[in-house]
Amino acid sequence: MSQQDSDQIAVVLPDGSTLSVPRGSSIEAIAYEIGPGLGDDTVGGRIDGETVGKEMPVRENGAEIEIITADSDEALQVMRHTAAHCLAQAVQRLYDGVDLAIGPPIDDGFYYDFDGLDIDEEDLEPIREEMKTIIEEDHEVEFEEVAIEEARERLQGQPYKLELLEEFAEESDTVTFYSQGEFEDLCKGPHVDSTGDIEALDLTEIAGAYWRGDEENAMLTRIYGTAFESEADLEAYRERMREAEQRDHRRIGSEMNLFSIQDRTGPGLPLYHPPGKTVLRELEGFVEDLNTDADYEYVETPHVFKTDLWKESGHYDNYADDMFLFEVGDDEFGLKPMNCPGHASIFDDSSWSYRDLPIRYAENGKVYRKEQRGELSGLSRVWAFTIDDGHLFIEPDSIEREVEAIMDMIQEVLETFELDYEIALATQPEKSVGSDEIWERAESQLRDVLDDREMDYELEEGDGAFYGPKIDYAFEDAIGREWDGPTVQLDFNMPERFDLSYTGEDNEEHRPVLIHRALYGSYERFFMMLIEHFEGKFPTWLAPEQVRVLPISDANHEYAHSVAADLENRGMRVDVDARDGTIERKIRAAHDDRVPYQLIVGDDEQRDGTISVRDRKERQQYDVDPDDFHAHLDAEITEKRIEPDFLD
Numbered sequence: 001m002s003q004q005d006s007d008q009i010a011v012v013l014p015d016g017s018t019l020s021v022p023r024g025s026s027i028e029a030i031a032y033e034i035g036p037g038l039g040d041d042t043v044g045g046r047i048d049g050e051t052v053g054k055e056m057p058v059r060e061n062g063a064e065i066e067i068i069t070a071d072s073d074e075a076l077q078v079m080r081h082t083a084a085h086c087l088a089q090a091v092q093r094l095y096d097g098v099d100l101a102i103g104p105p106i107d108d109g110f111y112y113d114f115d116g117l118d119i120d121e122e123d124l125e126p127i128r129e130e131m132k133t134i135i136e137e138d139h140e141v142e143f144e145e146v147a148i149e150e151a152r153e154r155l156q157g158q159p160y161k162l163e164l165l166e167e168f169a170e171e172s173d174t175v176t177f178y179s180q181g182e183f184e185d186l187c188k189g190p191h192v193d194s195t196g197d198i199e200a201l202d203l204t205e206i207a208g209a210y211w212r213g214d215e216e217n218a219m220l221t222r223i224y225g226t227a228f229e230s231e232a233d234l235e236a237y238r239e240r241m242r243e244a245e246q247r248d249h250r251r252i253g254s255e256m257n258l259f260s261i262q263d264r265t266g267p268g269l270p271l272y273h274p275p276g277k278t279v280l281r282e283l284e285g286f287v288e289d290l291n292t293d294a295d296y297e298y299v300e301t302p303h304v305f306k307t308d309l310w311k312e313s314g315h316y317d318n319y320a321d322d323m324f325l326f327e328v329g330d331d332e333f334g335l336k337p338m339n340c341p342g343h344a345s346i347f348d349d350s351s352w353s354y355r356d357l358p359i360r361y362a363e364n365g366k367v368y369r370k371e372q373r374g375e376l377s378g379l380s381r382v383w384a385f386t387i388d389d390g391h392l393f394i395e396p397d398s399i400e401r402e403v404e405a406i407m408d409m410i411q412e413v414l415e416t417f418e419l420d421y422e423i424a425l426a427t428q429p430e431k432s433v434g435s436d437e438i439w440e441r442a443e444s445q446l447r448d449v450l451d452d453r454e455m456d457y458e459l460e461e462g463d464g465a466f467y468g469p470k471i472d473y474a475f476e477d478a479i480g481r482e483w484d485g486p487t488v489q490l491d492f493n494m495p496e497r498f499d500l501s502y503t504g505e506d507n508e509e510h511r512p513v514l515i516h517r518a519l520y521g522s523y524e525r526f527f528m529m530l531i532e533h534f535e536g537k538f539p540t541w542l543a544p545e546q547v548r549v550l551p552i553s554d555a556n557h558e559y560a561h562s563v564a565a566d567l568e569n570r571g572m573r574v575d576v577d578a579r580d581g582t583i584e585r586k587i588r589a590a591h592d593d594r595v596p597y598q599l600i601v602g603d604d605e606q607r608d609g610t611i612s613v614r615d616r617k618e619r620q621q622y623d624v625d626p627d628d629f630h631a632h633l634d635a636e637i638t639e640k641r642i643e644p645d646f647l648d
Contacts, residue, residue, distance in 0.1 A: 009061040028054040031067045043078045044068035044190025053189025055143035080105035082191040083201050083227040087112045089183035090130035101160040109226030117221040124203045138196030139180040151175050161186050200234040201227040213372045243479050249531035250378040268376040268383030275544030282542050287388045290409050296362040301342030307332045313341040322369050339365035343391040344498045352502040358394040365389045379528035386523045392515040400445040406517045410486045413519050416640050420476040426463035434492035442490045443469045467493030477533040489516040540596040541637040546573045548595045550586045552602035559606040596644040619647040
C-alpha cells in the first residue's frame with residue numbers, strides 16, 4: 001500500500017455508503033466533505049455509536065460515522081452539556097476546595113456532581129447568576145486532544161477525574177479536554193462553540209448522589225439544572241414541572257391513603273393501604289380476565305430461589321450485583337429478580353408434545369432488585385415490585401400468531417385507559433445467542449406484525465435483549481411524560497440453557513421458543529403512572545371509594561345508610577359521611593378526596609325516596625330515582641369508562 005493510500009481511510013455513513021477522507025479528519029471536516037450546508041450545521045457526531053464532539057478526529061478505517069446537526073433533537077443536549085460546564089465553572093469561581101466529578105446532559109437538563117460543596121437551595125441563586133455572567137462573557141469552547149501522561153499531570157489533585165482518566169487510558173492513548181475561559185474539563189463532548197450560545201437556563205434542585213452510584217463511595221452534592229433554546233421554552237418547562245409537582249404520586253398517595261414507604265420497614269419497599277390495595281385488586285382482576293380469555297394458566301413461584309437456578313439461566317452473571325443474596329448452610333439463596341426461570345422450571349417438570357403447545361403461564365409475581373438507595377423514588381423505582389408476568393412456550397412457527405394475540409391484549413389495556421403510547425422494535429445486539437437466521441426470522445416476524453397492524457414504531461437497532469428481539473411500549477401520561485410499559489420479548493437463550501424440549505410431529509425432540517410478556521410492565525410503575533395521569537381522580541371502576549352518601553342532617557342518617565347498603569349489596573364501594581358538619585363541608589371533603597359520585601340526601605329525598613347526585617366535576621342533578629343511578633353506575637363500572645358520566 002502506498003503512503004498516499006495509508007493516509008486515506010474509508011468511513012461508513014448512515015445510509016451504508018462509504019466516503020474516503022484523510023486519516024485524522026474531524027467529524028466536522030467529514031461533514032463538510034459531504035456538503036457545505038451539513039458542515040455548517042454540525043454540532044457533534046458519533047463514531048461507532050459513541051457520541052463525541054465535532055472536533056474529534058477519525059483514525060480507524062471503516063469507522064461508522066453519524067453527524068449531529070443543529071436542527072436535530074440531540075442539539076439541545078449539546079447545549080445542555082456546555083451548560084453543565086458553566087455550572088462547574090461557576091462553582092469553582094465561588095467556592096474553594098471543591099472537587100469536580102461528572103456533569104452530563106440528561107433528558108430534561110443536566111447536572112454536575114461536586115465533592116466538598118456544602119450548600120442549600122438558597123445558594124443556587126448566586127451560582128445561577130455567576131453562570132449567566134459566564135454566558136455573557138461569551139467564552140469560546142476549545143477542544144484539545146492530550147496524551148495520557150500529560151493528562152495525568154493536568155489532573156493532579158482531582159481524584160475523581162484521575163479515576164476516570166485511568167478508565168479512559170484502557171481504551172486509548174489520548175483523551176480530550178474542553179476549555180472555556182479559565183475552566184477546563186476532561187470530557188468527550190460534544191459542546192457548542194461558545195458559552196454565549198446558551199440561550200436560557202435555570203438551576204432546579206440539589207440532591208445527594210454516591211460517586212458512580214455505589215453506596216460504598218463518597219456522597220457527593222449534585223446540582224440539577226436545565227437549559228432551553230428560548231425563555232419561552234424554559235417557561236413552558238417550568239409550567240410542566242409545576243403540573244408534575246401537582247400530580248406527584250407520592251403526595252397524592254399520602255393524601256388518599258394509597259401507600260407508604262417507611263424507614264422502619266425499609267427503603268423501596270411499598271406498603272399498600274386498604275384504598276391502594278383496592279385499586280391494585282381491580283388492576284389485577286382486569287389482567288386476570290384478559291389472561292383467562294387468552295387461555296393462560298396461573299402458576300405461583302416462591303420469592304426466593306437457590307442461586308444455582310440463576311447460574312443455570314445465565315442471569316447470575318448479569319444480575320448478581322442487583323440481587324439480595326444470603327446463605328443458608330452451604331447454599332446461597334437470593335430473592336428472585338425475575339419470574340421466568342421459575343416458569344421455565346415448571347415447564348421442564350413435564351413432557352410435552354407439539355399438540356400441547358403453546359403453553360401459557362401467568363403470575364402476578366413479586367420480584368426484588370437492589371437498586372441504589374439514591375435512585376429509589378416512590379413507586380417509580382423500588383426494591384420490591386410485582387410484574388403481571390406471562391411466559392409462553394411455543395413452536396418457532398407460531399411466533400407471529402402468538403405475538404399478534406399478545407398485542408391484542410395490550411391494545412385492550414391501552415384502549416381501556418385511553419393512553420397514548422409509542423412503540424419500539426429492538427433488534428439483535430452485538431452480543432447475542434442463537435443463529436443469525438433465527439434472529440432474522442424472529443425480527444422479520446415482529447416487524448410483519450407491526451406492519452400488518454399499520455402501527456408506527458421506532459427501530460432501535462442493536463437494542464434487543466441478548467436472548468431475542470422485542471417490542472416495547474411506552475405510555476404517555478396527561479402531561480406528555482413517557483413511562484416504560486408493556487413488552488413482548490422473544491427468548492432463544494433460556495430454552496437452550498434449561499434444555500427445554502417438546503416432541504414434534506416427526507417424533508423428534510425440538511427446542512421451544514420462550515416469549516416473555518407483560519401487559520402493564522409492573523404494577524408499581526403502572527399504578528404510579530395512573531395516579532399522576534389521573535391526578536388521583538381514578539375512573540369509577542378503579543376508585544377506592546366510588547360513592548359517598550352525604551346526609552344533610554342527623555335526621556337523614558338512617559336513610560343515608562339504607563341508600564349506601566343498597567349500593568353495597570350491588571357490589572359498589574360506598575361510604576357514608578355521618579360526621580357533624582354542614583353539607584357544604586361534606587361536599588368539599590368528598591371533592592378533595594376525589595370521590596367520583598356524591599349522593600346528597602335530605603328531608604325531601606328521604607320523603608320521596610330519591611337522591612341528589614353530584615359528581616367530582618361539581619355537576620348536580622336532583623330528584624334522581626336510585627334505580628336509575630344504580631343501573632347507570634353498574635354500566636359505567638362494567639364498561640370501565642374513564643370519567644363519571646351520569647350527569648353528561
